[in-house]
Amino acid sequence: MLHRALDHRYGTMVYNRCGKSGLKLPAISLGLWHNFGSVDIFENGKTIILNAFDSGITHFDLANNYGPEPGSAEENFGKILHHNLRLYRDEMVISTKAGYYMWKGPYGDWGSKKYLIASLEQSLHRMGLSYVDIFYHHRPDPETPLEETMATLDQIVRQGKALYVGLSNYPAELAKEAAKILKNLGTPCIIHQPKYSMFERWVEGGLLDVLEEEGIGCIAFSPLAQGLLTDRYLKEIPTDSRMARNQFLKKENVSPERFEIIRKLNDFAQNRGQSLAQMAIAWLLKDKRITSVLIGASSVKQLQNNLDTLKNLNFSNDELIQIETILKNQ
Numbered sequence: 001m002l003h004r005a006l007d008h009r010y011g012t013m014v015y016n017r018c019g020k021s022g023l024k025l026p027a028i029s030l031g032l033w034h035n036f037g038s039v040d041i042f043e044n045g046k047t048i049i050l051n052a053f054d055s056g057i058t059h060f061d062l063a064n065n066y067g068p069e070p071g072s073a074e075e076n077f078g079k080i081l082h083h084n085l086r087l088y089r090d091e092m093v094i095s096t097k098a099g100y101y102m103w104k105g106p107y108g109d110w111g112s113k114k115y116l117i118a119s120l121e122q123s124l125h126r127m128g129l130s131y132v133d134i135f136y137h138h139r140p141d142p143e144t145p146l147e148e149t150m151a152t153l154d155q156i157v158r159q160g161k162a163l164y165v166g167l168s169n170y171p172a173e174l175a176k177e178a179a180k181i182l183k184n185l186g187t188p189c190i191i192h193q194p195k196y197s198m199f200e201r202w203v204e205g206g207l208l209d210v211l212e213e214e215g216i217g218c219i220a221f222s223p224l225a226q227g228l229l230t231d232r233y234l235k236e237i238p239t240d241s242r243m244a245r246n247q248f249l250k251k252e253n254v255s256p257e258r259f260e261i262i263r264k265l266n267d268f269a270q271n272r273g274q275s276l277a278q279m280a281i282a283w284l285l286k287d288k289r290i291t292s293v294l295i296g297a298s299s300v301k302q303l304q305n306n307l308d309t310l311k312n313l314n315f316s317n318d319e320l321i322q323i324e325t326i327l328k329n330q
C-alpha cells in the first residue's frame with residue numbers, strides 16, 4: 001500500500017551540507033547493513049524505514065552485499081520503495097556501494113572497472129531504480145590502479161547511474177590522492193564514509209583534516225559501535241541483540257574494562273538527561289566536519305531514541321574533558 005508520509009516530517013530534522021557540494025543530508029541517516037535482509041522480519045524493516053522517512057530521515061544507505069543473503073537488503077528496500085514510498089523518490093537520497101566480495105571469480109570483489117560497473121547494474125536492478133544518489137567505492141583496492149577505480153566512478157556519474165560519488169574506508173593520504181584524480185576528471189568526491197565513534201577514533205589522525213581541505217563531507221558509520229555505546233548490554237546479552245545473533249560483534253572481543261567504561265558513559269549520559277546512544281551520536285555531531293551520523297536500528301523504539309538526540313547536541317568543555325577521561329581508561 002502506498003504510504004502517505006506525515007506532513008510535518010521535515011519539522012525537527014537538521015540538514016547539513018555535504019562538504020562543498022549542493023547536497024544536504026540529514027544529521028541522522030539510516031543504514032541497512034543489518035536488520036533488513038532476507039533472514040530478518042520484512043514488516044519490521046518496513047516499519048522502521050517508513051517511520052524514519054516520516055521523521056525527516058531522507059538518506060538511506062545500502063551496499064551490494066548487505067543482507068544476509070548478500071543483495072537481499074537492496075531487494076527488500078526496492079520492494080518498500082516500489083510499494084510504499086514511490087511517490088517520494090525525489091525526497092530521498094539512496095546510496096549503495098561495491099568493493100567487498102560479492103560473487104565468485106575474479107570480477108566480484110575489490111575495485112576494477114569490470115566489478116564496479118557490473119555491481120552497480122545489479123544493485124539498480126535489485127532496487128528497481130534507474131540511478132542511485134550516491135555510489136561509493138567501499139574499500140581501497142591495493143592492486144587495481146587508483147586511476148582505474150576513480151575513472152570508473154566518473155564514468156558511472158556520466159552514464160547517469162549515480163548523481164554523486166564517494167569513498168569509504170580510504171585512509172587519509174589515499175583519500176586525498178583519489179579526490180585529486182576525481183576533481184581532475186570533473187566528478188568531485190563529495191562524501192567519505194569511515195567508521196567513527198567514541199570507541200573508534202582513527203579518523204582524527206588526519207582523515208578529517210583532509211576531508212575539510214578537499215571540501216568533502218563525512219558520514220560516520222557504526223556510531224554506536226554496533227550497539228555497545230547504548231544501554232543494550234548493560235545487564236546481559238539479550239537474545240535478539242547483534243552480539244547474540246551474528247559474527248560482526250563478538251563478546252570475546254569486548255574486554256571487561258570496556259564494559260566498565262560503557263557503564264560509566266551510561267551514567268554520564270543519564271546525568272545529562274540523555275540515553276548513552278543519544279550522547280554517542282551528539283558527541284560525533286559536535287564536530288562540524290561530520291555531515292551525518294549513519295545509525296543502524298532493529299526497532300522503531302531504537303530509531304526514535306536515536307532521533308531524540310537532536311534535542312540536545314551541546315557539550316560544555318568540561319563535559320568533553322570528563323568523557324575523554326572515562327574513555328582513556330579503556
Ligand SMILES: NC(=O)c1ccc[n+]([C@@H]2O[C@H](COP(=O)([O-])OP(=O)(O)OC[C@H]3O[C@@H](n4cnc5c(N)ncnc54)[C@H](OP(=O)(O)O)[C@@H]3O)[C@@H](O)[C@H]2O)c1
Binds near residue numbers: 062168226232242295
Ligand atoms: N562503509 C562501511 O564499510 C560500513 C561498515 C559498517 C556499517 N556501515 C553503514 O553504517 C550503518 C550503521 O552501522 P551499524 O548498524 O553498525 O551502526 P550502529 O548505530 O553503531 O549500531 C546499530 C545497532 O545498535 C543497536 N542500537 C541502535 N540504536 C539503539 C538504541 N537507541 N538503544 C539500544 N540499542 C541500539 C541495535 O542493535 P541490535 O540489533 O542489537 O538491536 C542496532 O542494530 C550500516 O547500516 C551501514 O549502512 C558501513
